[in-house]
Amino acid sequence: MPSLKDIKTQINSVGSTKKITSAMKMVAASKLRRSQEKAEAARPYSSRLEEMLSSLASSAASGEGIIKLLTGTGNDQNYVVVPVSADRGLCGGFNSSINRETFKLVKSLEGNGKKVQLMPIGKKSRDFFNRVMKDQIIESFVDLNVSSTGYESALNISNKLQELYFDGKFDKCILVFNKFKSAISQEVTQQQLIPLDVSNSEKEEEKENSSNAIYDYEPDEETILKDLLPKNVSIQIFKVLLESDAGEQGARMAAMDNATRNAGEMIDSLTLKYNRTRQAFITKELIEIISGAESI
Amino acid sequence: MATISFDLVSPENLVFNDEVGTIIVPGKDGDLGILPGHSKVMSSLRPGRIMVYSEDKNLIKSFFVSGGFAEINPEKCIVLAESVVEVNSLEKTSIEKEIQELENKEGKESEEQLSVAKAKLEAINVNYYDKI
Numbered sequence: 001m002p003s004l005k006d007i008k009t010q011i012n013s014v015g016s017t018k019k020i021t022s023a024m025k026m027v028a029a030s031k032l033r034r035s036q037e038k039a040e041a042a043r044p045y046s047s048r049l050e051e052m053l054s055s056l057a058s059s060a061a062s063g064e065g066i067i068k069l070l071t072g073t074g075n076d077q078n079y080v081v082v083p084v085s086a087d088r089g090l091c092g093g094f095n096s097s098i099n100r101e102t103f104k105l106v107k108s109l110e111g112n113g114k115k116v117q118l119m120p121i122g123k124k125s126r127d128f129f130n131r132v133m134k135d136q137i138i139e140s141f142v143d144l145n146v147s148s149t150g151y152e153s154a155l156n157i158s159n160k161l162q163e164l165y166f167d168g169k170f171d172k173c174i175l176v177f178n179k180f181k182s183a184i185s186q187e188v189t190q191q192q193l194i195p196l197d198v199s200n201s202e203k204e205e206e207k208e209n210s211s212n213a214i215y216d217y218e219p220d221e222e223t224i225l226k227d228l229l230p231k232n233v234s235i236q237i238f239k240v241l242l243e244s245d246a247g248e249q250g251a252r253m254a255a256m257d258n259a260t261r262n263a264g265e266m267i268d269s270l271t272l273k274y275n276r277t278r279q280a281f282i283t284k285e286l287i288e289i290i291s292g293a294e295s296i
Numbered sequence: 297m298a299t300i301s302f303d304l305v306s307p308e309n310l311v312f313n314d315e316v317g318t319i320i321v322p323g324k325d326g327d328l329g330i331l332p333g334h335s336k337v338m339s340s341l342r343p344g345r346i347m348v349y350s351e352d353k354n355l356i357k358s359f360f361v362s363g364g365f366a367e368i369n370p371e372k373c374i375v376l377a378e379s380v381v382e383v384n385s386l387e388k389t390s391i392e393k394e395i396q397e398l399e400n401k402e403g404k405e406s407e408e409q410l411s412v413a414k415a416k417l418e419a420i421n422v423n424y425y426d427k428i
Contacts, residue, residue, distance in 0.1 A: 041309040048305060048374055052338065052367060151307040151378075218339035219324050227340045228365065231378070238307055 004281070007274045011267055018263035024090070025256035032183060032249035039180065039242040046239050053196070053232055056225050067222075069165070069229040072195035078115045078170040080138070080161070081106055082193070083129070084177035084240055085122035086248040087143060092255035094178060094186065094248055095124035101188045102176045103132070117170065121157065121241070138164070146241040154238035161237075162230055165194055177240045178247040184254045186247040193236055196229070298332040299351055301372045304359060306380045311359070317351035319373055320425055321366050328366070329428075330373050337368045343415035345383060346375060347425050355426060358383040360419045362412045383419050391416050 057070060083102040085095045102125065106116045117138045120126040126140040139160055144153040161173060173194040178186040191197075217224055302319050304312035319330045322344030328337070346359045364377035391413055398410040 038308070042307055044303070044310050045305045045307050045376055048367070048376055049365075052365060052376075056338075154307075216335065216337045218328075218337060223324070224338060224340045224365065227363075235307060 002277070004274065004277055007270060007277060011270045011274065014263050014266050014270065018260055018267065021256045021259040021263060025253055025260060028091075028249045028253040028256060032246060032253055035242065035246035035249050036180075039239075039246050042239060042242055046235050049228070049232055049235055053228055056221060056228065057196075067225065067229070069162075069194055069233065070196050070225070073168070073171045075171040076114075078117070078172075079109055080117050080119055080164070080170040080173045081109075082119045082121060082157075082161075082173065082175045083125040084175060084244045085120070085125035085128075086244070087123040087145075089124060090255065091248055091252035092258075094251035094255075095122075095128075097188050098176060098178060099125055099128045101190075102129075105174070105176060105190065106133070106136075119161070122244075138169075144241065146238075146245050151234070151238055154241055155234050158230070158234035158237050161194065162233060175237075175240055177244045178251070180243045180247040180250065183250045186251055191236070191240070193233060196232065300330065300332040300334070300370075302348060303372070303374045304346065304380060305374065305376050307378070311377075311380045312348065312357065316348050316356065317353060318349040318428065320345075320347040320349075320428075321373075321375060322346065322361070323366070328368075330368055333370045334368050334373070335370070337366070339366050339368070340364070341366060341375070341377070343412045345419045345422075345425070346377075349428060353428055358419075360386060360416055362415075386416055386420050388417070388420055391420070 081102055083098050085098045089095065102118075106118070109116050116136060118129050118133065118136045119139050119141075120129050120137065121141045121144065123142045126137075126142055129137055141153070141157055146153055164170060165173070172192065175191045175193050177189060177191070179189040181187050299315040299317060300319070302312065302314060302316045303310065317331075321328050321330065321339075322342050323339045324342050327344075328339060341361060341364045343362045344360070346361055348356045348358070350356050359377075360381050360383050361375070361377035362379045364375060366376075367374045395410065395413045395417065398406050398413060
């Protein structure tokens with residue numbers, strides 16, 4: 001049976017853990033608000049870019065050069081998968097679900113005879129894939145800190161991707177990231193980045209086309225498209241980074257909230273045990289005294 | 297006189313959103329003056345100044361953009377710019393320093409940055425369009 005002192009120490013240590021987790025929860029909550037604001041601030045840009053793009057997409061004939069970002073290389077053999085994780089842990093299943101999903105995707109692509117390369121973003125997925133499929137990593141980006149560096153970091157990634165793409169190193173690029181649904185739930189999502197997937201906005205496209213038929217283009221449609229496509233890649237990455245950042249904070253907040261609650265429950269049950277043990281000691285002493293007195 | 301609604305959007309935030317009288321944007325092939333009721337145009341932009349005027353032709357604000365796109369229709373003008381700074385907040389000395397540094401570097405990327413920096417410097421130095 002543990003002594004009273006042992007239980008007391010245990011209660012204290014659980015208590016300080018609880019303090020840490022509840023502080024982390026509050027930090028995550030305030031960061032979440034900031035990340036969410038950022039993600040919302042970026043939305044008008046990306047949605048308008050998408051609108052422009054979808055109204056232009058129809059004018060793109062299969063072409064050379066930059067247009068390939070839209071039309072594809074015509075091949076379907078080499079893939080780059082970009083898992084977007086966090087740099088830090090302690091956020092529940094946030095990172096592991098990304099890694100698991102990516103792993104599954106890579107395996108299924110390889111099962112279909114495709115060649116897959118990886119470009120992990122964030123320490124947690126870099127470390128994971130460094131362990132399991134090291135030779136497939138072509139590049140990794142860590143310590144992005146997207147909420148402070150902003151668009152620049154997305155630009156770096158996008159430049160690197162496009163460089164590889166135009167060198168013919170891959171045909172398709174898929175992002176795997178946590179989509180921010182609400183403060184407590186994230187959804188692992190796959191998004192095809194290159195070539196651009198316009199099919200999901202097809203309905204809008206038709207609508208746009210009818211109203212955009214009379215637009216004048218300056219200098220001309222193709223030049224605009226050539227400018228627009230690379231920018232779209234960067235913007236999509238930026239959007240994903242922001243969403244993932246907000247998701248991370250949300251996941252951490254939820255995880256820490258849970259941990260705080262668990263610690264509270266543990267303290268309650270330990271206190272109960274402490275009181276019982278103390279009472280048992282008292283009773284034992286009383287019995288000893290009484291039986292001692294009786295025997296005299 | 298009528299007004300036209302003007303949105304200036306950067307990837308990080310919505311920089312400007314209001315009803316204005318006139319806007320001048322640096323189109324790829326030349327500056328575009330946009331008044332209410334402008335015909336539908338989509339244009340890409342070169343690095344340069346975006347000038348925003350009130351209905352009575354007073355300059356409200358001037359921004360420097362390093363490129364982007366403009367979508368114009370009779371009621372609305374949307375500019376998607378990659379980086380936006382107010383011209384007033386640009387510092388001449390730091391840009392001159394940047395230009396010097398970039399001139400010593402080589403490569404396509406720094407060339408692009410150089411042309412943006414030069415356009416920045418020009419944006420500070422010139423004053424046409426201040427009054428229209």
